[in-house]
Amino acid sequence: MDVELSDEQRFLQQTMRKFLEHEAPVATVRERAGRGEPPFDRGYWQRAAGLGVASLLIPERLGGVDAGQPVLDLVIVAEEMGRQIAPGPLLPTSAVADALVRAGTPEQQDRYLPGLADGSLVAAWAVAEEPDVWEPAAAATAADRGDADWVLTGRKTAVEAADVADQFLVTAATAAGTGQFLVPRDAAGLSVRPLPQYDLGRRFADVELDAVHVPASAAVGEPGDIDACLEHQYVLALTVQAAETAGLLERIFTATVEYAATRYAFGRPLASYQALKHRIADHKMWLEAALGLSTALAHALADSDPGAARLASATKAHVGEQSVAIISDCAQLFGGISMTWEHDLHAYLRRATVNKVLYGSPAQHRERLCALAGL
Amino acid sequence: MSEQETPAAFGARAREWITRNLPPADDAGGAGGLEADDATELRLVAEARQLQKLIFDAGFAGIRYPVEFGGQGLARAHQLAWREAAAGYRLPVEFNVTHGILGPTLLDFGTQEQKARHLPRMLAGEELWVQFLSEPAAGSDLAGLLTKADRDGDRFIVNGSKIWSTGAHFSDYAMVLVRTDPDAPKHAGLSMLYLPIATPGVTVTPIKLVTGGSHFCQEFFDDVALPAASLIGEQNDGWRVATGLLFHERNMVAGNSLNDHGAAEGGESEAGPGGELIELARAAGRARDPYTRQLVGEALVLEALANPAISRVNALLKAGRMPPAGAAIVKLLNAVSDYRIREIALEIGGTRAVMSSADDPAGGHAQRWLGARIRTLAGGSNEMQRNAISERILGLPREPSPDSGVPFSQLLAARRRT
Numbered sequence: 001m002d003v004e005l006s007d008e009q010r011f012l013q014q015t016m017r018k019f020l021e022h023e024a025p026v027a028t029v030r031e032r033a034g035r036g037e038p039p040f041d042r043g044y045w046q047r048a049a050g051l052g053v054a055s056l057l058i059p060e061r062l063g064g065v066d067a068g069q070p071v072l073d074l075v076i077v078a079e080e081m082g083r084q085i086a087p088g089p090l091l092p093t094s095a096v097a098d099a100l101v102r103a104g105t106p107e108q109q110d111r112y113l114p115g116l117a118d119g120s121l122v123a124a125w126a127v128a129e130e131p132d133v134w135e136p137a138a139a140a141t142a143a144d145r146g147d148a149d150w151v152l153t154g155r156k157t158a159v160e161a162a163d164v165a166d167q168f169l170v171t172a173a174t175a176a177g178t179g180q181f182l183v184p185r186d187a188a189g190l191s192v193r194p195l196p197q198y199d200l201g202r203r204f205a206d207v208e209l210d211a212v213h214v215p216a217s218a219a220v221g222e223p224g225d226i227d228a229c230l231e232h233q234y235v236l237a238l239t240v241q242a243a244e245t246a247g248l249l250e251r252i253f254t255a256t257v258e259y260a261a262t263r264y265a266f267g268r269p270l271a272s273y274q275a276l277k278h279r280i281a282d283h284k285m286w287l288e289a290a291l292g293l294s295t296a297l298a299h300a301l302a303d304s305d306p307g308a309a310r311l312a313s314a315t316k317a318h319v320g321e322q323s324v325a326i327i328s329d330c331a332q333l334f335g336g337i338s339m340t341w342e343h344d345l346h347a348y349l350r351r352a353t354v355n356k357v358l359y360g361s362p363a364q365h366r367e368r369l370c371a372l373a374g375l
Numbered sequence: 376m377s378e379q380e381t382p383a384a385f386g387a388r389a390r391e392w393i394t395r396n397l398p399p400a401d402d403a404g405g406a407g408g409l410e411a412d413d414a415t416e417l418r419l420v421a422e423a424r425q426l427q428k429l430i431f432d433a434g435f436a437g438i439r440y441p442v443e444f445g446g447q448g449l450a451r452a453h454q455l456a457w458r459e460a461a462a463g464y465r466l467p468v469e470f471n472v473t474h475g476i477l478g479p480t481l482l483d484f485g486t487q488e489q490k491a492r493h494l495p496r497m498l499a500g501e502e503l504w505v506q507f508l509s510e511p512a513a514g515s516d517l518a519g520l521l522t523k524a525d526r527d528g529d530r531f532i533v534n535g536s537k538i539w540s541t542g543a544h545f546s547d548y549a550m551v552l553v554r555t556d557p558d559a560p561k562h563a564g565l566s567m568l569y570l571p572i573a574t575p576g577v578t579v580t581p582i583k584l585v586t587g588g589s590h591f592c593q594e595f596f597d598d599v600a601l602p603a604a605s606l607i608g609e610q611n612d613g614w615r616v617a618t619g620l621l622f623h624e625r626n627m628v629a630g631n632s633l634n635d636h637g638a639a640e641g642g643e644s645e646a647g648p649g650g651e652l653i654e655l656a657r658a659a660g661r662a663r664d665p666y667t668r669q670l671v672g673e674a675l676v677l678e679a680l681a682n683p684a685i686s687r688v689n690a691l692l693k694a695g696r697m698p699p700a701g702a703a704i705v706k707l708l709n710a711v712s713d714y715r716i717r718e719i720a721l722e723i724g725g726t727r728a729v730m731s732s733a734d735d736p737a738g739g740h741a742q743r744w745l746g747a748r749i750r751t752l753a754g755g756s757n758e759m760q761r762n763a764i765s766e767r768i769l770g771l772p773r774e775p776s777p778d779s780g781v782p783f784s785q786l787l788a789a790r791r792r793t
Contacts, residue, residue: 274774281762314679
């Protein structure tokens with residue numbers, strides 16, 4: 001997010017921070033995960049939505065807020081959620097809302113957007129497939145046109161919030177090109193298989209589609225004609241993820257520096273040793289680059305800059321790579337205490353490690369950068 | 376010209392003048408700076424003097440300098456409008472050090488006479504200035520310098536040697552940091568003087584670099600007599616002046632100083648090293664090789680993050696949320712990124728990168744990689760930037776310094792004993 005925030009943005013930031021510190025401190029997230037409980041309940045998400053977090057991309061007449069700068073406000077929320085390793089389906093519901101706003105019919109918008117905005121409806125974006133296929137237009141799941149309906153068959157993986165989602169927005173290949181389809185949780189032939197939980201605040205699942213029939217009206221946009229919309233959702237997902245990761249990285253790095261400055265070893269503060277100080281300086285440099293990239297990406301997306309796709313991949317490659325590397329070194333600087341369950345560091349490291357591969361790994365995005373540059 | 380002129384109006388007026396009066400940026404202009412050969416560098420400097428004179432006569436020089444010293448008395452917004460208007464045109468960037476470092480230092484610490492005498496000439500393209508700071512035995516530990524100036528009535532007599540001064544062989548004046556009280560602790564016995572480089576007793580020797588060019592010089596001072604009026608600031612208060620000078624240097628690197636013609640030398644990021652690497656990958660027959668593509672991708676990432684990172688640091692500096700040492704982040708980032716990109720070019724080029732002539736598409740890369748090492752040292756080594764980031768931005772404690780508070784003469788004696 002920007003260095004200088006408007007009064008409204010600062011208010012949003014402070015409101016989110018207070019809300020999350022009260023509702024979902026890291027200790028609570030850790031305890032729930034330790035007890036095997038779901039990371040959040042519906043009431044929590046509805047209270048968060050009450051603050052506007054789920055409605056930033058949605059027009060006011062459909063339950064949204066007509067935010068002056070929706071993407072820039074969204075990244076403020078994402079950064080705050082990252083800082084706290086907060087639970088909640090911010091990214092998937094934002095991606096689905098984006099699809100409905102940009103490509104949905106008025107009927108679809110009336111039916112789903114108000115619920116997404118107030119948090120009563122949770123939607124998951126079923127986009128990824130094995131093996132690590134994240135680009136929406138590369139979906140292999142098949143959608144075949146019947147007389148009055150579509151028949152979906154295939155398997156989606158790493159679907160965030162699939163455990164609680166009411167609707168799935170499924171990317172699938174049709175004869176005309178890639179389409180997106182809304183599939184209700186109770187559709188016959190749809191099954192959800194939870195994946196082991198690594199991120200303490202989020203759950204993912206495989207979603208199997210075995211000849212799932214949905215009506216023609218379930219298509220969001222005309223299949224084959226929504227590539228720009230899919231690309232926008234993808235860049236939006238990367239933008240939200242980058243802001244979240246940059247936010248969590250800044251928080252844990254700052255905590256590490258404070259610790260290293262106060263701990264003594266061999267009669268000196270730990271952080272007075274150049275061997276450590278110089279590593280910390282490098283981390284600071286890459287952290288500022290990560291925060292700068294995240295901000296630049298949000299602006300590029302908000303301004304429909306044609307360079308947004310390249311910037312998204314550069315940001316993902318940098319933030320994904322550096323977040324895990326820096327937090328790993330933060331563990332080294334903290335020493336043994338960071339190995340304990342009760343310490344916050346592993347919550348940050350877990351989320352960064354998941355974010356690194358979610359929506360494409362740094363290696364995949366370096367490859368994508370070459371392709372986008374014509375190599 | 377009205378004092379009320381808006382940045383937009385100023386920019387429009389500048390653009391109108393620039394299109395009629397400045398030559399287009401030469402593609403070969405990228406050969407300036409650290410990688411230039413001697414003849415090219417001297418030609419560019421001569422050209423820059425003429426261009427700067429042209430800009431001064433047209434009333435566009437020293438946009439943020441006070442009107443009384445030949446400047447325009449305008450704001451940073453006007454300066455940015457100038458840079459935008461001049462995109463694609465040849466600007467006398469050779470004056471950046473003069474206008475971005477030495478001029479601002481003179482403004483801060485000079486006497487009225489010194490400012491009135493020299494600032495208008497700097498802006499008119501008549502005086503190129505340079506700083507003489509580092510010494511053969513004092514680099515990162517600048518305050519440990521040995522060059523001394525003995526007060527002799529109304530004169531200073533300077534003896535010693537300076538090194539790594541940028542372009543001293545084609546510059547006119549220099550600020551030189553000297554020791555005037557050897558019995559004070561090392562930072563407390565220094566003074567800043569200035570002198571015409573052509574003063575008798577000064578010998579300037581260009582240093583041939585690994586790239587073949589002579590961008591830097593060493594100077595020798597043999598009983599160089601300077602008038603007492605050569606003092607900038609108070610006697611024995613030179614460290615404060617040097618600190619101010621280094622502040623302006625970091626600011627210039629961060630694109631925030633009083634120099635109008637862009638941030639730094641070379642213009643590397645505009646040239647787009649990523650595009651070069653793509654051409655190189657094709658020329659080397661490795662365009663489909665996955666490892667090569669990862670390397671190219673890594674360079675594209677470094678290229679993409681430079682401007683967002685610099686913008687963020689500048690915004691933090693401007694908002695007062697990062698101390699002035701924040702420019703060290705930009706300095707380190709430029710050096711580390713540039714070095715890594717050159718290293719990647721070497722890797723992609725393979726054997727041809729080290730064994731073919733410069734007209735081969737893969738040929739110049741080994742040479743440029745050698746040159747990239749200069750950036751990790753010049754203007755403060757990477758290690759000094761890391762010290763600045765950790766100590767002055769993050770506030771981490773310094774290493775214990777055994778020389779603090781000890782008279783410099785005793786430090787020297789101790790050094791000789793070991």
